[in-house]
Amino acid sequence: MSKIPETLRYSETHEWVEDLGDGRCRVGITDHAQELLGDLVYVEAPAAGKAIRGGEACGVLESVKAAADFYAPVDGTVTAHNEALGDHPQWINEDPYGRGWIMELETHADACSGLMDAAAYGKLTES
């Protein structure tokens, strides 16, 4: 059973979004997503300053066997990405909601309104 924290919002493409409260949000992939991908070995996240659009691919996650696109869950401008993942991509597997975070965005106030809550995302992963 994968973990789905109640405090986060979720996209259909298995990203989580944490509202940091100051017009910024933090983004990563869910526990369910990292289980599907397997051990990650390479992460390519968008650089700070890049404008991204919700639903579009903005990075790449590579496991030993497979490469997967990483999607922007909402519109925004990248303010930072988790540089430590360059040396520690396995943090996404070990701690997907903590030190395995992928990027931070500057976004508009109601950017997360179209995302799912934990209960809805839980149903998605079960189906």
Added chain:
Amino acid sequence: MQEDAAPPRHTALHDWHVAQGARMVEFAGWEMPLNYGSQLAEHAAVRHAAGLFDVSHMRPLEVRGPEARTLLRYALANDVAKLDAWPGKALYSTLLRADGGIMDDLIVYHRGGGAYRMVLNAAGAEADAAHLQALADAHDWRVTLCKRPDLGILAVQGPQARTIAAMVLDLPALSGLAVFYALEQDGFFVGRTGYTGEDGVEVVCANALLPDLADRLVAAGARPAGLAARDSLRLEAGLDLYGQDMTAADSPDTSNLAWTVDLRTPRDFLGRAALLARRAAGEGARLVGLALREGIPRHGCVVEDAGGRPCGVVTSGLFSPSLQCGIALARLDAAMAPGTVCAVVVRGARRPAQVVKPPFWRHGAATFSFPEEQEA
């Protein structure tokens, strides 16, 4: 990848895998463990200690009767006559079609007294058995083929694998068993074979004995490992996967398997004439290893020569956990010598690649180095 809607088959260890926390996937019509949490940890266990794989999806087939040897000498590109004087010895071979294309690859063991045991890939086992029966029928050879759904197979692989297996099976003779030989005792058939590039054994026994055997091997230090680790281990070891690195469209010559075709005698075997004709016509495609300092090659990626011209395609590619770089097997239009620099197009980017003679990894070390490292 199943062609019909039949539910995937379960090995005798299915419930054991689930209890061990395996993530199960469908593979060649069977539900098999992909990993038990971490492919990387399982891969490392096999390289440094011991891993335990359920390979019961691979199917034993007994070949017996006065003309069993005759059938196998005709059906296999390698020559089972090499096993005549050595009961217990094993041989790797391809099974060729009349046109020289590879139907399957397999290991055959001579059990003495003209009896053989083959171990066939999951996907091809049924068709292979039917093919062998048809050959026997067509030549009126007195051969009995016997499928063994009552048997399963565990692979114990890694530098500590033989010690662990010898202890658990109470088989001290395992310490003296030569590579590619098998011994049998008390219903356990133990071959010093594998698919990881490490030392180890494959144990064939009754399905009912598998869960207890698996428990005891784990208690003795073997870590359960799934198909994901099996794939990264075999690719580092430079071993082809049937259906991916070779298919019925490929010959042994174009699959890095020319060494498994025995042409030393005039023995007539199925596919021989076609193979020699392909050689005479100059069939030049070759399966080579590629190593990339940056980028991870994947199945289907295009390979380009130094001048940017497409010259082949990646058949298997992944991130090598032992080497910490991308590695691949690729079928090129023509041979390229080890050390030659080419490129793999990975997600639209042209990534420099170095031709490597497989294996990539052997006896605990890389078999090659990138040029800058040679200078250092």
